[in-house]
Amino acid sequence: MTAGIPRPRIDTSKPHPARVYDWLLGGKDNYPVDQRVGETLPEEARGNAARNRAFMHRAAAWLAQRGVDQFLDLGTGIPTEPNLHQIVQAIRPDARIVYADNDPIVLRHAEALLTSSPEGATDFLHADVRQPAAILEHAGAVLDFGRPVALSLIALLHFLPDDEDPYGLVRTLVRALPSGSFLLLSHGTADQHPELKRETEAAYKKGAIPLRMRTRSEVEPFFEGLELVAPGLVFATEWYQEEPAPARERSGFYVGVARVP
Numbered sequence: 001m002t003a004g005i006p007r008p009r010i011d012t013s014k015p016h017p018a019r020v021y022d023w024l025l026g027g028k029d030n031y032p033v034d035q036r037v038g039e040t041l042p043e044e045a046r047g048n049a050a051r052n053r054a055f056m057h058r059a060a061a062w063l064a065q066r067g068v069d070q071f072l073d074l075g076t077g078i079p080t081e082p083n084l085h086q087i088v089q090a091i092r093p094d095a096r097i098v099y100a101d102n103d104p105i106v107l108r109h110a111e112a113l114l115t116s117s118p119e120g121a122t123d124f125l126h127a128d129v130r131q132p133a134a135i136l137e138h139a140g141a142v143l144d145f146g147r148p149v150a151l152s153l154i155a156l157l158h159f160l161p162d163d164e165d166p167y168g169l170v171r172t173l174v175r176a177l178p179s180g181s182f183l184l185l186s187h188g189t190a191d192q193h194p195e196l197k198r199e200t201e202a203a204y205k206k207g208a209i210p211l212r213m214r215t216r217s218e219v220e221p222f223f224e225g226l227e228l229v230a231p232g233l234v235f236a237t238e239w240y241q242e243e244p245a246p247a248r249e250r251s252g253f254y255v256g257v258a259r260v261p
Helices: 017-024 032-040 044-065 084-089 104-108 132-139 166-175 194-206 216-223
Strands: 070-074 096-101 121-126 150-154 182-188 253-259
Touching: 017 032, 017 044, 017 104, 032 194, 044 084, 044 150, 044 182, 044 253, 070 084, 070 132, 084 096, 096 132, 104 121, 121 132, 132 166, 150 166, 166 216, 182 216, 216 253
Parallel strands: 070 096, 070 150, 096 121, 150 182
Antiparallel strands: 182 253
């Protein structure tokens, strides 16, 4: 459904969180301005990005194994294989996935996000999480909101400062989901890296990227009214299901999966 959508210009003079994240993951779809932000971040940031990505893979697979076959992924980021739809459709070939991101470079790579299995479907929307009504309207053309949908908000909400009402945005999106749906969320934190907090915030501030890392008590309200599945709201390195968690590693992300009652 990207046909006919104007290709917005990529501003290579300003860094973007999606491209910085791509650099942290070892990707090539970033520019010197993004690389400078990444190089200024603490060395631990690369490991934290990889551990966050691994959580997404585990959680998406777990949901698919339990029959969830519809996903709405906001703040998609630059495609890094395996993408969410590849994880999910390997388990549920008929799964339908809608991606959305506000970075023009992600739109340029939308074709990689649209390589659906023949039985399923994928779609991409160039949009911002601050436009929940537009996102939900578009997603409704692909997803059936009469059945469970997994809403994925991975490494996104810490780029929304408090004055942009991130809690309200999440509530608006969750209210559109039917009973039996899920919220899949990860959020940046300095709780396990307090000594790196100032350096991390300074790097993003220098790049004019708003960053609001939150404590556990500040992340908890995103799950208000939802039923957190075990192991609850934990660090990314602690979220495992059937298999036991490996030797404990520090993490820069809180993560959780919660069911809509």
